Amino acid sequence: MASSRRTSTDLALIAAFAALIAVCALLPTIEVGVVDITLQTFAVLLCGAALGARRGFLAALLYVVVGAAGLPVFSGGAAGLGVLTGPSGGYLIGFPLAAGLCGLIVERLPRHQVATSVPLIFVAGLVGSFAFIHPLGIAGLVLRADLTWGEAFRLDLTFWLGDAVKNLGMAIVATAVHRAFPDLLPRRAPAAPAAAPARESA
Template identity: 45%
Template sequence: MTTLTRNSAQSLSTVALFAAVMAVLGLVPKIDLPFGVPITLQSLGVMLAGCLLGGKRGFQSLALFLLAVAVGLPLLSGGRGGIGVFMLPSAGYLIGYALAAGVIGLLMGRLPSKTPKQAALSALVASVLGGVVFLHALGIAGLVLIAQMPLEKAFLLDLAFVPGDLAKAVLCAIVVHTVAKALPDWPLGGKAA
């Protein structure tokens, strides 16, 4: 029988906490777009999980969230849940949540974050690269594969999300700046304290 150490208990609790943050962000009403992919606030949770938890725990928290959605919990914006949501045009974005949190966390862990200002700038860069470029690439792939859209059309439709997600990346950087200032020992990007 393995004993739960303080670090592993803390890790488990932060993973579960960020899965819950994603669920809370799902309470904000979605804005439906005609091509089947809604605008939601949950991509902010992806950025925060990666920046604040790091690649491994960020991925785990979003994987836990997606597992809860898959078993039917209505945690996505608009009260959606169940395995069927992974068959919709938005599936590339949903599956991308966990992967993007991992990428954001890996980037954040390699960027400078010694000062709150450096941490904020690093969070902005990591969120734009992982939460906009990478996540949108997976979303476009989902539109092409599931909605059978031509690549050019999927790319153009995806552009509707870019301004909002850039604003979320800025908001994530502000939150990271605040955390770095208030909790200077917080392991941003999963860096060892």
């Protein structure tokens, strides 16, 4: 019974955070070239920082899958596989991976620091963002927007300051969430006891 209740809670959290990404995508955007500036990355990285690696990854993946399936949850109300294969598709593909990596880092922080250390969660968000979202976004621009690698990098560079601000906001919200719900992250498996040294026989 406890396992079933835990599974239901996990599914509800995954769905709720996927919906949060959709809401942030549908808020007013700023268009920069062929890519829009939205609050999506704030919500994507919050998925990982709040839910942990597995559930954060699944929440961001659910958002991408639902949008690709035709629900108008992408930036500006767009939908369909055409968005994933368009100029901004690389950024979307990076979302689940970034959420998972951010969550993986946060899960490994000492539990007493998760609810109090904005800088550590801020860094976890930056690592997730710059490991996956930006590189895959640049690759998508090169492949789908007919830009050179240098042009794609310079376009992506215009998002860096905004992403840093969004990451800071994400870290502040994530620490507040963990103060309110200290058991939200998955429990760590207990460490295996160290094996006793074998005695040497005389």
